[in-house]
Amino acid sequence: MIQTSIITIGDELLIGQVIDTNSAWMAQQLNKSGIRVARRVAVGDVWDEIWETLDQESNNADIILITGGLGPTADDITKPLLCKYFAGKMVVDEGALQNVINIFKNILNRPIIERNLKQAEVPDTCKVILNKRGTAPGMWFEKDGKIFVSMPGVPNEMKGMMLDDVIPLLNKQFQFPHIAHRTLLTAGVGESSLADMIADFEKTLPIHIKLAYLPNYGMVRLRLSSSGPAMQSIEDEIQHYFNLLQKLVKEYLVTNEDESMQQVLANLLVANNKTISTAESCTGGYIAHLLTQHAGASAFYSGSVVSYSYMAKESLLQVDKKMLESSGAVSEDVVIQMAKGALQSLKTDYTIAVSGIMGPDGGMEDKPVGTVWVAVGTSDKIRTEKFHFRFDRTRNIELTATYALNLLRKFILSNI
């Protein structure tokens, strides 16, 4: 099987200043084309370490994809290093030069300086990949039957090159196997209990079908993976086992697609031609953000009142001032009034309201950090639930959002 390694270059990756989202995206796209990523390595902007990593990875992999270190400044050393590694000399590439000039003249509208023109220089031992979204060209090298591709670290530039050029070119050069995955999401059951529930099933799986558990705080994703040369038989076989698996976990099944909770809810709303609104206190707009991340949200989503202050709860959601003072903002009474206020102002079929204490400060003896009240429902019927999360602020916000979306999902399903 053809093996691929991804190398990302940059000191910022090794001091934790940025999170590497590029290699996850690359791995996803490669996987879809049947290209197996065996390793991902991040190294700093250090000559010897990059060199050694190129040696090491090309020992094991057939395809080595490299991102980062192609900027116009002195800390970017990938290009001179690759020039030496592949025994070339620097030459100006006419296509890359026209591209740089065009970007400065027509898009950036800035005067071009010497340093920018240097971006058009490449080792003469590479094939140039045009960068339609930026000034640093991609470079394709071949050596001892191995392929090395260097791309910029800027996400949208790298993504454009991968989709327009790199993956199509790899597909021309290699015959990749077909890879199939099936993923489902469960809620309300622990990883170990789930494992016991499907232990017999797991034993019957053919050796080439792998089962993975991806737990995420109370929700567990299960994934079946398989690969082989014959697409149809791979797909049929994995679907057979996936059908069995779904039956075994059906009590806890949220979705049989690899999709997020907000996508599951969005699909449910669109299928039933219903709309929702949200009234958020502690999640501070995060539920609204999740619901509007994907295009098409306006079909089912009207908006949110992010009522971070008492004032906002009173003026935009008509929450009773006395109730706020007597019950406190984190209470069943208030969250019900928030839900009713949102339904009234935004005139949607359903709503979600949340109020809680996300931490690290603000906890009280009877309402510790992690206490959350959620209300979901319609103008006729509201259902509430109290949660206790015990993580950090970021994680508490994420969990509140996901559990609130799931609560509305269950409400809709049990009231259809």
Place this chain on the structure above:
Amino acid sequence: MIQTSIITIGDELLIGQVIDTNSAWMAQQLNKSGIRVARRVAVGDVWDEIWETLDQESNNADIILITGGLGPTADDITKPLLCKYFAGKMVVDEGALQNVINIFKNILNRPIIERNLKQAEVPDTCKVILNKRGTAPGMWFEKDGKIFVSMPGVPNEMKGMMLDDVIPLLNKQFQFPHIAHRTLLTAGVGESSLADMIADFEKTLPIHIKLAYLPNYGMVRLRLSSSGPAMQSIEDEIQHYFNLLQKLVKEYLVTNEDESMQQVLANLLVANNKTISTAESCTGGYIAHLLTQHAGASAFYSGSVVSYSYMAKESLLQVDKKMLESSGAVSEDVVIQMAKGALQSLKTDYTIAVSGIMGPDGGMEDKPVGTVWVAVGTSDKIRTEKFHFRFDRTRNIELTATYALNLLRKFILSNI
């Protein structure tokens, strides 16, 4: 210099199903303690590949930190592999067993099953690190003068172990150098122009001080890094160069701390004892989410109206229906009315209103995808600006949020 490698284990990392946020966090924490991370490697749940990666990394590094693959299910093979790699045999650890029992009894409130008890088994060749937040114990191995630490992949469990045990233990065993960083953020100047602006300064930097450019779509972060045994001289020297650098870029300087745009704005508001609200259309709550990510937001933030529909703009922000129909939701007129509506309902000193087309659909000939109107200001004075972004939906939302926050920041500074 002591070198560290981070190994993350899990097929999900190699098919791009999850983004690896663990190693960025680990690198950040290690860096603070003077522990240099030289490489980060991600491998799948494949016996030979994990084994080989352990060999390879321990060839170069002195400390090898491993996360993932410690769950109770069959796809988790890290523990048996480490048992074999360090020539041990599995034994029940009494402390780990009590911990598992305690978690099931007192926190999860679920019956304990055989599979969970197995979590308390560890190779007898390791020192156990108690996991206060979960059932999988951490394991500390030493071999040929190298240290290997295995931790669970669940973020809050790993984080707890790192801070409570792993970093303190490493600090006992080694004498790490002092590492110093200084980071500033610029806006409104390209990477190349910035590089030209500070080229002479860059030449005067001592060899042990590194300058890095971290461009992020129109904003560029500059970072100086240094390390050495004597804390005070390292700090004094880097501060000297950082002061010079700040002077050179002062026209474009947003902050001289390693902080986000929303933190810069939050600090400015708190320092002046001012409040803000937001009225968001296209960003769908993302600005509110950024402002409430950090604790203490209630000191300056009142809330947001996420007006995704015309209805929401009319009922919650008093936008004129006729204006919506004549000018369209993405227009200077509407965004001004949104700002005024938010100021009126939420009674804050300042507000930010945004309306735009994030894509991929919804573009028109005169308003292509990426067109955004932003209004910032007070009840006396509103400033607007039109932006054109040219990325994907996610990136357009992020950029709109950051540019809108920066516009308010500049408005406040020029009106104080």
